[in-house]
Amino acid sequence: MQTFVRIVEAGSLSAAAAQMNATQPTISRRLQALERSLRLTLLHRSTHGLQPTEAGARYYARAKELLLSWSEFESDLGRAVDEVHGTLRVVVPHAFGQHKLVGPLVAFLAAHPHVTVEWLLHDTTPNFIEEGIDCAIHVGDVDIPSVVAIRLGEVLRIVVASPTLVAGREGLDQPEKLVDLPWVALAPYYRHEVRLRRRHGEEYGLAIQPRIVTDSLYALRSAVLRGIGAAITSAWVVRDDLTSGALVQLVPDWQAPAIPVHLIYPYARFYPAKLRRFVDAMRDSMDGGQDFFNG
Amino acid sequence: MQTFVRIVEAGSLSAAAAQMNATQPTISRRLQALERSLRLTLLHRSTHGLQPTEAGARYYARAKELLLSWSEFESDLGRAVDEVHGTLRVVVPHAFGQHKLVGPLVAFLAAHPHVTVEWLLHDTTPNFIEEGIDCAIHVGDVDIPSVVAIRLGEVLRIVVASPTLVAGREGLDQPEKLVDLPWVALAPYYRHEVRLRRRHGEEYGLAIQPRIVTDSLYALRSAVLRGIGAAITSAWVVRDDLTSGALVQLVPDWQAPAIPVHLIYPYARFYPAKLRRFVDAMRDSMDGGQDFFNG
DNA sequence: ATCTGTTATACGTCGAACGCATGAAAATCT
DNA sequence: AGATTTTCATGCGTTCGACGTATAACAGAT
Numbered sequence: 001m002q003t004f005v006r007i008v009e010a011g012s013l014s015a016a017a018a019q020m021n022a023t024q025p026t027i028s029r030r031l032q033a034l035e036r037s038l039r040l041t042l043l044h045r046s047t048h049g050l051q052p053t054e055a056g057a058r059y060y061a062r063a064k065e066l067l068l069s070w071s072e073f074e075s076d077l078g079r080a081v082d083e084v085h086g087t088l089r090v091v092v093p094h095a096f097g098q099h100k101l102v103g104p105l106v107a108f109l110a111a112h113p114h115v116t117v118e119w120l121l122h123d124t125t126p127n128f129i130e131e132g133i134d135c136a137i138h139v140g141d142v143d144i145p146s147v148v149a150i151r152l153g154e155v156l157r158i159v160v161a162s163p164t165l166v167a168g169r170e171g172l173d174q175p176e177k178l179v180d181l182p183w184v185a186l187a188p189y190y191r192h193e194v195r196l197r198r199r200h201g202e203e204y205g206l207a208i209q210p211r212i213v214t215d216s217l218y219a220l221r222s223a224v225l226r227g228i229g230a231a232i233t234s235a236w237v238v239r240d241d242l243t244s245g246a247l248v249q250l251v252p253d254w255q256a257p258a259i260p261v262h263l264i265y266p267y268a269r270f271y272p273a274k275l276r277r278f279v280d281a282m283r284d285s286m287d288g289g290q291d292f293f294n295g
Numbered sequence: 296m297q298t299f300v301r302i303v304e305a306g307s308l309s310a311a312a313a314q315m316n317a318t319q320p321t322i323s324r325r326l327q328a329l330e331r332s333l334r335l336t337l338l339h340r341s342t343h344g345l346q347p348t349e350a351g352a353r354y355y356a357r358a359k360e361l362l363l364s365w366s367e368f369e370s371d372l373g374r375a376v377d378e379v380h381g382t383l384r385v386v387v388p389h390a391f392g393q394h395k396l397v398g399p400l401v402a403f404l405a406a407h408p409h410v411t412v413e414w415l416l417h418d419t420t421p422n423f424i425e426e427g428i429d430c431a432i433h434v435g436d437v438d439i440p441s442v443v444a445i446r447l448g449e450v451l452r453i454v455v456a457s458p459t460l461v462a463g464r465e466g467l468d469q470p471e472k473l474v475d476l477p478w479v480a481l482a483p484y485y486r487h488e489v490r491l492r493r494r495h496g497e498e499y500g501l502a503i504q505p506r507i508v509t510d511s512l513y514a515l516r517s518a519v520l521r522g523i524g525a526a527i528t529s530a531w532v533v534r535d536d537l538t539s540g541a542l543v544q545l546v547p548d549w550q551a552p553a554i555p556v557h558l559i560y561p562y563a564r565f566y567p568a569k570l571r572r573f574v575d576a577m578r579d580s581m582d583g584g585q586d587f588f589n590g
Numbered sequence: 591a592t593c594t595g596t597t598a599t600a601c602g603t604c605g606a607a608c609g610c611a612t613g614a615a616a617a618t619c620t
Numbered sequence: 621a622g623a624t625t626t627t628c629a630t631g632c633g634t635t636c637g638a639c640g641t642a643t644a645a646c647a648g649a650t
Contacts (some may be wrong), residue, residue: 013628023609028628030607040373047616047627055372062368062565066361073357077350078335146564267562269441270357308597318640323597325638342596342647 001063003030004042008052008060013045065129072272084273085114091136095217096261097121100236100293101137104285108278115274123188123215128266134275135265140188142262149262150279152286153293157256159196160238160247161230172250175204182229184220185210189259194232196254204254232256235294261293296358298325299337303347303355308340360424367567379568380409386431390512391556392416395531395588396432399580403573410569418483418510423561429570430560435483437557444557445574447581448588452551454491455533455542456525467545470499477524479515480505484554489527491549499549527551530589556588 003016007027010016017024035041042056052060075086092101097119109117120126125144126133142149161181171177175196185191191213194206211229214220217237224231224238225246241247263282265275286292298311302322305311312319330336337351347355370381387396392414404412415421420439421428437444456476466472470491480486486508491499506524509515512532519526519533520541536542558577560570581587 012626014626024628025610025630026608028630032629033607038369038372045628047614048618049627059372065564066365070361074333077333077354267564269360269562307595309595319597320599320641321639323599327598340597342645343649344596 001034002067003027004034005060005064005067007031007043007050008056012050061129068129068132069268069270073270076272079273081273083114084112084277086272086274087116087118088135088274088278089118089120089131089133090278091120091122091126091133093123093137093139094121095234095237096137096139098218104282107285108281111281112274112277115277125264134272135263135278138262138264140259142264144264146267147264148267149264150283152261152263152282154258154260155293156235156258157232158235158238158252159230159232159250159254159256160224160242161250162225162227163245163248164227165230166248166250173252175206175251175254178206178230178250179208183208183210184223184229184231185213186217186220186232187213187215190232190256194256196251196256198254234259296329297362298322299329300355300358300362302326302338302345303351307345356424363424363427364563364565368565371567374568376568378409379407379572381567381569382411382413383430383569383573384413384415384426384428385573386415386417386421386428388418388432388434389416390529390532391432391434393513399577402580403576406576407569407572410572420559429567430558430573433557433559435554437559439559441562442559443562444559445578447556447558447577449553449555450588451530451553452527453530453533453547454489454525454527454545454549454551455519455537456545457520457522458540458543459522460525461543461545468547470501470546470549473501473525473545474503478503478505479518479524479526480508481512481515481527482508482510485527485551489551491546491551493549529554 003020006020007013007016010019013027013031014024017027020027031043038055038059040053040055042053042059044051044053072086079085098121105117105119109115120133125138126136128134128136137152138149139155159178165181166172169177169180178194183194185208191210192208194208196204196206198204212220212223214223217233220231220233221237221241223229224233225241230250238247242249263279265271265279298315301315302308302311305314308322308326309319312322315322326338330338333350333354335348335350337348337354339346339348367381374380393416400412400414404410415428420433421431423429423431432447433444434450454473460476461467464472464475473489478489480503486505487503489501489503491501493499507515507518509518512528515526515528516532516536518524519528520536525545533542537544558574560566560574
């Protein structure tokens with residue numbers, strides 16, 4: 001079973017053999033034995049390259065997950081229940097992972113000296129099993145099934161621009177006037193349309209033609225600081241810029257819809273202690289979330 | 296690992312050896328090898344009887360679950376995704392399992408000729424893993440964690456009594472008058488107090504001294520038919536009795552709080568096809584649930 | 591005290607799995 | 621198109637691990 005997983009990942013019997021310190025015939029025979037015991041073929045083998053059967057693909061996915069979680073479990077077994085150790089692989093968005101979440105991470109590491117964290121900055125939701133990811137921070141609504149999502153809080157989003165850009169313009173506390181401005185857009189969240197909401201209720205939609213579309217909050221901030229255009233951005237990113245006067249907030253009565261932040265991890269019947277603790281630590285650090293993400 | 300599970304279940308190495316067509320020394324060595332590979336002891340062994348370590352107990356629970364789900368998975372593997380087969384172990388409450396749910400069960404069996412269903416009538420929530428249960432019907436609120444609960448519907452509950460019991464009594468459309476009646480109680484749901492709710496809103500609580508407390512809806516019905524007392528019962532149980540006149544409904548404007556019915560099964564990352572189909576079939580059969588459970 | 595049940599150890603045997611060597615087939619390169 | 625390289629499958633001899641039998645050690649029950 002381990003052998004099978006290695007074969008699939010290596011892409012050939014020979015490669016798998018090299019990785020496992022075994023000879024190619026051994027690998028071949030193991031695969032045959034497995035297929036014989038299941039009474040079906042898992043891999044279509046041709047002289048060049050392998051191709052998993054539909055059953056083979058299912059087997060691989062499940063076996064991979066099983067092996068990971070089982071070795072996890074075995075190494076947890078001997079420890080006391082409150083003794084946490086091991087390596088935790090966490091995927092976080094670039095923007096949060098660089099600043100906001102470093103504090104909670106450090107606190108977690110201080111509380112659990114035998115835990116190592118792999119802090120992987122990635123903006124897309126990972127494939128937990130294939131990449132061996134324990135959990136991820138997800139910004140936006142969670143529509144992935146078979147995933148546990150724990151709401152950590154939400155980020156407020158406001159409209160900002162540089163003072164030079166708005167100099168000489170009037171009425172920038174009314175959203176209708178925003179159309180005349182050049183814009184910088186943040187790719188997964190908005191491109192050609194902006195929706196704003198007043199304190200309680202009232203909504204306003206606005207079509208824009210962005211000068212730049214980026215997927216990085218920091219690139220967006222840099223562009224806005226240089227006066228390229230206005231933008232909607234998470235409030236915490238530009239907090240210092242607003243106090244220093246490097247940026248000004250437009251239509252301060254209005255906000256873009258807040259985006260929820262979730263901690264997500266795959267369903268399982270057993271979770272390693274380190275993951276349970278990490279979830280607890282994150283939830284405690286945020287505690288409410290409103291202050292944490294926007295303070 | 297299989298060996299370990301058998302040892303724990305058999306209670307001794309020798310017994311496990313007999314069950315597995317092996318000799319006792321073999322079992323002993325396997326256990327030692329397992330403990331050596333984990334670098335910890337799983338079982339405290341004395342000359343008479345075994346006792347699992349704390350780690351041993353954890354190992355057993357997980358291994359048991361793993362073996363069950365894995366063999367399940369392997370036998371599913373070869374089939375086409377739409378080909379369902381195997382044995383499904385379902386726990387249902389006595390009252391539902393005998394009548395209401397037989398219809399959907401038969402429909403499910405007709406649609407899936409290669410599935411065998413073990414239909415276990417039991418009123419308490421099972422231990423899914425130890426008993427190898429796939430899913431269960433649960434009446435009442437679900438407060439069990441790590442369980443998927445699918446709401447199938449809810450059962451209406453009304454107050455009934457035999458005509459002889461209420462003969463000569465007046466005002467039995469007002470809940471205050473119910474105090475004077477003798478009562479029959481249904482053990483897990485009410486014993487000494489009943490709560491009633493009027494069509495929209497108004498609630499009324501009522502202390503009773505039951506003549507009989509039973510945990511069987513059918514025993515309750517029989518007792519009520521014989522005029523022992525009044526009772527709160529699921530509407531569908533006494534539907535025919537009400538039309539035939541064998542029973543009469545009291546305070547018809549009032550109902551006891553409806554009880555939700557859920558289909559529950561343990562969280563898992565993969566479910567056998569037969570379970571997915573059963574869940575679908577049940578949901579389809581109920582479809583809304585109001586008519587099904589009370590029609 | 592004996593007996594009956596338990597688990598651990600010693601030893602000889604057997605077989606499964608391994609590595610080496612080889613064969614067959616197909617894709618790529620020349 | 622032929623040569624080459626890479627792939628997976630197979631046959632053979634060997635080795636090492638796991639098994640069964642037999643036995644020891646031990647504890648509780650009779």
